[in-house]
Amino acid sequence: MNASRFAAFPEDFHAVAALYDNDMDGNNVVHDLVYPEVFGPGEYIGQFSDNSASELVAMGAAMDLPDGSSVLDVGCGTAPVATLLATRFGWRVTGIDVSATPLRKAAKRVAEAGLADQVALVNGNVYTHDFPEPFDxxxxxxxxxxxxxxxxxxRCRDLLRPGGRLAFMERVRTGELTDDEWRRLTEEWACPTVNTVEEYxxxxxxxxxxxxxxxxxxxxxRDWQDRSxxxxxxxxxxxxxxxxxxxxxxxxxxxxxENAVTKAGKLGYVLVTATRVDG
Ligand SMILES: C[S@@+](CC[C@H](N)C(=O)[O-])C[C@H]1O[C@@H](n2cnc3c(N)ncnc32)[C@H](O)[C@@H]1O
Known part of the structure; x- marks a missing residue:
């Protein structure tokens, strides 16, 4: 399988912020139309990731953190996941995002859910933002x-307390990609690479x-992609x-x-959970 390739990656995330502040904002209305049908009843909560609400709750359960834990949502977008998991698990969630447009929707969502005391929102870069305390x-x-x-x-390790938990859900490379597939899966989404499980x-x-x-x-x-x-x-x-x-x-x-690449067995999707270990 091909080795990981990185596109030139700007330190300031301007390309990502531009994608979500401009192009993806129009995309939201289409998302709201298409994904309730893709995920099925009760499974679309406004999420931009390829996960049903049940999968998002399963990720929260896998983190196994008690009520009142402080949890950081990296790239929270419009905060559908922060809102869901704060409600379901009683966590205090901080959502951070470099893009201002989704965060405005996030603030509305959090206020409407009555979670202003439980979900904090930060417009900033996770690499450089100064968080006051470590996260669980x-x-x-x-x-x-x-x-x-x-x-x-x-960076996540530094932001976690010892024993703190990390979880993420992402696409993974599972086969040899052509140059064109590689370009379309990375550049068109402002993603620098697609990792294998082993690389992660x-x-x-x-x-x-x-x-x-x-x-x-x-x-x-595969189902979500087919249906989309x-x-x-x-x-x-x-x-x-x-x-x-x-x-x-x-x-x-x-x-x-993307659907064709997945069906060809070159793209998969995983939930990864990990723990900060010291010494
Ligand atoms: C596909 S969206 C996912 C949004 C949300 N997690 C969801 O599931 O609906 C990815 C988000 O990551 C944010 N992001 C990318 N790089 C970031 C960074 N360095 N710091 C904070 N947020 C970032 C983008 O602005 C975008 O809103």
Missing amino acids: GIYGTGAFCHFDPSRLFA RQHLDVAGLRVDEVRDLTPTF VVVRLRRRTEIVALTSEQYFETSTRLADH
Whole structure:
């Protein structure tokens, strides 16, 4: 299988912030139309990651942190996951995001859920923001793909208390990618690379984070991808009315492409949990 490749990665995350502040903002309305059908009743909560609400709760359960724990959501976006997990597990969650536009929606969501005392939101870069105290847990859903994993995991380790838990759900490379597949899976999403499970393991190990579990979520990921193409095609008229013909064509092509790469066995999806170990 090909070795990991990194696209040039800007330190300041301007490309990521631009993606979520501008392009993805229009994408939200399409997401809200397509994904309730993709995930099924009660499973769409506004999340941008490829996970149903049940999978997100399963990630929270796997972190195994008691009521009142302080937990960081890296790349919280509009904070659907922070809101869900704060409610379900009684955690105090801090959501951080470099993009200002999703955070405005996040503030509204948190206020409407009556969670202003339990969920704090920060517009900043997780590498440089000065957090006042260490966290019991850190998680990311659909966000870690934007980072250089060695740098991110080192930062997470520093932000966790000893014994603190890390969890993330991400796409993983499971086969040999062509140059074109590589480009489309990285550049088009402002992601520097697509890691294998083994690469993630090594980066976590070097950072002092012991892997507890790697759960394979590829079967449901395949389902979500399949359905996202089917639902898009069926709701073409509404999507074009909300956006444009060009948007429909480009976004459907991108979804279809990722679906084909997954079906060819080159792309999978995992939940990884790890613990900060010392000494
Ligand atoms: C695909 S969205 C996922 C949002 C959310 N976790 C969800 O599941 O709906 C990825 C988010 O990561 C954020 N992000 C990327 N790099 C970041 C960084 N260095 N610090 C904080 N947030 C970042 C982006 O702005 C974007 O909102």
